[in-house]
Amino acid sequence: MKQSGVTPWWKGLRIRPEILDASGSIADVQMSLFHAVYEKGDSRPEYADASYYGEITHPTGQLTDLLARIAIRLGGGPDHTKAPALLRLDQGMGGGKSHACIGAYHLAADPVKLAKTDVGKAVFQHAETILGRPLAKALDNPHVVVLPCDNMTPGATDLEYFGPARNLYERFLWRLFEADYSKYDAYRKHFSNLSKISEAIESIGRPVLIIVDEIMNYFGNGLDGVDDEALTAQDQAFMRALLDAVTKTPRTAMLAVMIASEKDSISLSAEGARRRLDLERLLDRNGKPVGVHENDDFAAILRRRIFAKPPTLEVIDATVREFQASMENSSWKSKVYDALHAPWTAKFADEVARTYPFHPQLMHMAEHEWANRAGFQKVRSTIKVFAATVFALQERGKSGSWVPYLIGPGDLPLSNTVVRESIIGSGLISDTKTQNNYRSLAQNDIVGIRDETGTARLLDVKREADGDALWQHANPRAAERAATAIFLTSIVSGRSQGRRGATDAEVKAATAVPDPAYMFADADVVIKEITDPETGLVGVEVTPGQKGQQSRYFLSTSQTLVMLQRAMRDTITDAERDAVIADFAERLTDTGPFDRKLFVRATSGQQSPLEVLATASIDDGRVSRLVVLDPALFTLRNGADRATRDAVQAAVGLGPEKLPVKWASSAVFAVANTQQRHAARRLATAYLAAERVLGVQETQDDEDMKSKAVNERNEAKRSLETTVRRAFQHVLFLAQPDDNATRAVDEVTFDDKSETALYGTTVWKALVEKGKAFDQGTFIERALLHNLRESDYGRPLEELRDAFWNTPRLPLLYGGQNDLRQALFDAVQIGLLRIVDGEGEEVAVTGVSEINLSSQRLRIGKPLPPTPTEDNPSTDSPEPTAMPGPSSASDAPGNTGHDDEQDNQPATPSEKQIAFSVTQSMLNNTGNSEALSQLFRQLYDVIDRGDVSFLQGNIQIVVSAQSADGLVERVRELGSPVNVRDM
Template identity: 80%
Template sequence: MTKSGVTPWWKALRIRPEILNASGSIADVQMSLYHAVYGTGDQRPLYADASYYGEITHPTGSLTDLLAQIAIRLGGGSDYAKVPYALLRLDQGMGGGKSHACIGAYHLGSAPSSLAKTDIGKAIFKQAETILGRALPKDLDNPHVVVLPCDNMTPGVTVQEHDGPAKSLYERFLWRLFEGDYSRYDAYREHFSNLSKISEAITSLGRPVLIIVDEIMNYFGNGLDGVGDETLIAQDQAFMRALLDAVTKTPHTAMLAVMIASEKDSISLTAEGTRRRVDLERLLDRNGKPLGVHENEDFAAILRRRIFLKPPKQEVVDATIRDFKEAMENGQWKTKVFDAIREPWTSKFADEVTRTYPFHPQLMHMAEHEWANRAGFQKVRSTIKVFAATVYELQQRGKSGGWAPHLIGPGDLPLSSNQVREAIIGSGLISDPKSQNNYRSLAQNDIVGLQDTSGTARLMDIARAADDRALWHHSNPRAAERAATAVFMASIVSGRSQGRRGATDAEVKAATAVGDPAYMFADADTVISDLTDPETGLVSIEVTPGQKGQPIRYFLSTEQTLLMLQRAMRDTITDAERDAAIADFAEDLADTGPFDRKQFVRASTDGQSPRDVLAGAGIDDARVSRLVVLDPAQFTLRNGADRATRGAVQAAVGLGDDKLPTRWASSVVFVIANTQQRHAARRVATHYLAAERVLSYPETQTDPDMKSKATAERNDAKRSLEAHVKRAFQHVLFLAQPDDEATRSVDEVTFDAKTETALLGTTVWKALVEKGKAFDQGTFTARALIHNLRESDYGRPLDELRDSFWNTPRLPLLHGGQDDLRQALFDAVQHGLLRIVDSEDQEVAVTGVSEINLSSQRLRLGKPLPPAVDDAPTHEPDNEQQPEPSPGPSGEAEQDQDDSSADTPAPPKEKQLGFSITQSMLNNTGNADALSQLFRELYQLVDGNDVSFLQGQIQVVVNAHAVDKLTERVQQLGSSVIVRDL
């Protein structure tokens, strides 16, 4: 017990002996599946034992769920298919717990009974029982485990004790599957690409099989390029394709594959390596389910179990909480420090300390919400290294009579320890090597030296102790070092919340707090004042005054160049920020064109499926042509990962088993990004956001040269992002039905030209015109209207006819909307092609376009009346020649006043002609002459204005030298041309 009555954590908790023996270093924190399976002697780690693995493994929800699914696939008997995915993929970046999960899967398959006795094992079997509704056998029906540690395999080079005679990856798989049974190995050896044979080989064991393939790209990336054996390369690729398909079709089989997602993998690949990665990702996306094994909130529980033998007693934790809360809930400590921080841990302090003890919630919040979001930070692995080294160093201080905090906060990471400092520097929090060196020197000179007797901040504390004037010195002897260390930790995580850098005044003071009431708010103010003193304080500290409601901030600067600053900022951009920027640009760039309305549908932020997002987007709008742009964060096409997007669009237009209720699906057009182009846009979006943040930094704003360069960089990045977003939107989906008999389906338009984008409504509309889904401007004439009417349309009310152009897929969309329809109806009435009638079939006079009320249910569409016929008997003409009429006074022949021709109907002014042509011109001059004459006649009709409407499609095979001129003529008409080589 201390004077405050609180038992310090370094007495209440026992550090694991392997950490003590290694002086705070965890040698096996970077776990190896290869060493767990094949290690011997000194190369066999402790976690190769299932019981020890269970001791150090916290049963996080995601890890438990992953292993429970594997357990059901293996030991679930006839219910194995209740877990639909046999293939599970771990795709998170380095240090995210993938190897730890693979080793857990290995122990589950190879020693299930032993693992079942541990906490993680109990959680796995309980979760499996919840899913199945019954318990699994503890031996999981005696599965066999095949491990392919691709990070410890060289293509084409065998290791005798593991591979026997095997050379290819398939042969190595068989040798491990059959455990060295040569005859069975030889029987299947030739079938490397045969899906059914691979499945048969697995099934032939007569027991469940677990396949673990670790770090696939270590083998299939640049590794295969160096083998120099094209046959082996082809066989290995073919085998992996077949295996990924086979496991999904083989009962009682599970496969765990590790392949970092391409956007999280910094490995540089050759062109062939990149192609192989794309191919494998497509297969993994098609057959498997990606899973994570740790959430950021799991850090505290993982750390406690990994570092300490047993959890603390609750009374120790409660006493520590009371000690701190006395200061937190009083006076200026409360109002100006803890209330000002406004993070969840301050309002839930007791609960958070219970969760994070012996680590301060302030430090754990930083690790979970700031460190873990850094692109280069290796999450669990890096955190364990830093915290284990810290715990060991502070425990040694406490045992030797030195001071150690009751809760380890962001100011208590002992930078005087080379192990702690290097764990932080090398954790990935500082990505740039030059910045790493700069911060290493900064820590030693400005904060504390390696001997714990130098460094500006440390010397301030030593001087205070010698002076012995501070009443609180004995309870907080490292106050200046703690404040400087807190600023250091906040400074290396560049661009924290909302892109701000460094620590706030309240955060730094909170990092110095102790339970001793003698250490008051004013004392913390003095400590910070000393650190920021321009003459005697930290050389590297920069102070940003609080303005417009923003707090004072402190930052340790290494005088980064613009390029280094931009690179550091890119690491601070989260996936959500990047995708939001792309969405904002897409929404701004989208242009309505001839469409009545554009709508941007944002991706879900709460886990909704694409279908549910569209269901709630309100896109089913009456009598409005809609250009609906879908957020690429959730909706993309191609690259083998678009099933959810296509299914959602299909449901939104009223198709499929889970279709949505819709009435106006025919008049909505969906604009969707390409998956591969989205990857490119995301990279550029990250660069743009980083450039924006750099430009907003005070040091950039106060340096004219840097500001000019940063502005130019930001502008270039903005133009590049606009171009990439436009290019990304290549696809258009819409509801189609060519005729009444055809089945409704979703049709697609893809813009392959770099200059085209689906974000422009005019471009999309022209593509729909070519597809027959829309009319171009001015082409919906009276003749076009009559052509698109069906017999059932006559007698329909005008409001139903109007609606059909927005809800009937066979009818094209109208460029001018209802105005086009109203004008076409008027022109048709004027030309006698149809009538407007009332409900009694009485014709209604129409003298102007505005008189056609498209909203009327009383007015209907009527056919034109037949020509009037004379009731007088008709006579057959005889063969006698009639006398010519005599000329009249004007010299022209006079007509008999009784001539009955005045009563006969006038011949029609126009007739519709339709024909098709399919002719071979090779060695057939007759066909060529006849076809030439036909086109001459058509030319004369067009030239003489005798053609009022022309519609059709021509496909012609011509000599290559004639294509360019013909193409130019067609394009002059505003039509597109498709040219293919034959």
């Protein structure tokens, strides 16, 4: 975080010693009236002292009013009637009932000491306001009778606390008369006599406060367990009489604790339920139900209970200024704080002053969402969670680690066992199974107990290690904070309008820090990280925003499809992943014009690429092969392709480790790109996981999940197919442009995403462009002659045929042997070639099928020159040959042996082959431009006159974008492939 003059809360506030001693765990947060009144010595809790109780108790409005009315009833003299005699606390568990009962006890047992505390001062001031006059602090020395029904067994004696008493009335008398046996014995028979009970109370001559705690613990299952009808009848009769007697006895007050039936989860028998109904009617008739705390009191209660002294105004104001500067940023304001629609955003300064050091966002959640949950133990649970939080964060601060200026909903450290268990056991989560599930989510999806693991935590750790984020030091736990905020909102079922989880604005607000380095866009990135289906939280469910609604994020404990897929991904080995890529590549390979496809798989052992190719049976005669190399072992680019290149070079008979091959020229290798292989591996894992999810029982038993799983599998399959196709970008082949060039491995790379080396047709087109292959229908007789060399004449047809599969300078034939046979036949028919036998005698050919390419006897020969006749002594007619003739007529196959002068003269050829290459830079070179223009004009004239019988070439030209389209259109009109790319 950026340096500022703000004193952090963990330095400015002092945590109470008892919290520090317990490492953040408040052992006595669940106060006990019984312990406060009856325990002795070391077992007596600190809050049994009125001064300490006053020190840790915030004088909330309801608590102050409750105790003030009891004070009036006890010490108001003739004005005691201005306060009700019977008050009932009916809040659920953890709502502050015991705390209020202990306050009432201290008010009556030690009123002078309590009056010196903040809560005591507030009580007496409020009582005097009601009375309209001063109230004596001693309250006329009241006497207190405490009946802790949660610590009493019906029908059993407890000599230490209640002497010989067995039923509730006898216990009341024993404590009323302070163990005076004679008075006790005088009244104990009158358990149902209203007047006798009232008489007993007045007989002690002092005001009396009766506190009956947890009535239903006694009257519910307690009486059921005794199985004593007489005792049960006596206790019920006494309670009816007591409730009436209290209201008729001056200077007597009674505080009864009985949770309202709709708030009480205790299971009762039919008789117990009947007794509760009877007591509720009596309490409703005679008493007044009162509360102890409003939800808005939480902040003040927490501050008083956790910290020894309140914060200074200077620290609060400085903190507010830091946050407000960031909150006014346009993006944060419009897209986050305005979108929250929360009251605390409009009065932020006042709310921070009320809730410090807790962020108003967190306190709003506790006061308006947690507190309204039926099972949540309100004050008690909130204190436990927040006390453990401030202790854990203070320890971080002391160790030099980052701590937020205000503790928000993302800052509760779930790595701390006390914090995590306080949240899980607070009552926000209803059942044990769900508690266990959320405990697992907290530890695995968010942050582990050692603060070193957990999906969200590891995202932050990786970001810190990479050092890519400029805001890292200002907000080093951003992902963990976002995930924790989602966790806290997810455990509260049925939020506003029944929606689940956190809104996008809530999560982003939970990650905010008062530092301009952390911008709104950074919060977007953090949320994308934790919701990424591959690397984010396993349990997160994302509901996209629609019709103006925000996206929502919910941590689900159910075995969702995402959870199953993530779990299945963990079971997939590298070998399984690579094997499925190989399967897809092999299946997707389409031979096209190639005679065969051959897939070379990586072996399960540790063989090198060269060792694998050496045993792959690649060398195959007289067939063109598209050889697909398994990406698990063979890839190109990214600086990690030396082994692949060396292996392919050896496989075509080159390099220091060349293999003994004969047909290397007709093997073309399809190779994957290294970077694209990474993407394919990721998708292959997802596909296998989707496949396995379909097989688990949870999926089979849930039709909706099964349907989604099928869709996920199908989508994963489509994505994997697309990526595998795209991965095969490269083609390697043996090349030798001309007789004088050195053999080498040439390469084609497909930059267009629609092209792949797995499609034979696509590969063939690329080879055509490279001059390595003929396109369909282009290997005609003129093309044949163009590719023949002088040494080819007189060769057996078998050798000529084989040359097109084993000689790199000869292009591959689209139709294979059929194309060669047809070209030979056509050349013979128009007199460009002759088919001769071993002795040079011409062999008549009347059909294509008569050209036996497997023959060792048949050969090709040049056509004989025309023989002069008397009618036509000249040799004006053109000689149909595409190649320069031999140096003398005697070299031609079929020569008759005439040695006249004319026959010994070299023949004048009718055509000549011209081969040239041009590489020129045309920028700022007018001389080159003019010379090249003249060359192409003359070439145009030659073609236009019909003087060109065959044309083969490869032109690469860089032209202006305006001229490119016209040139491309002209090339395509010729039926030739054309490759265009931006420069």
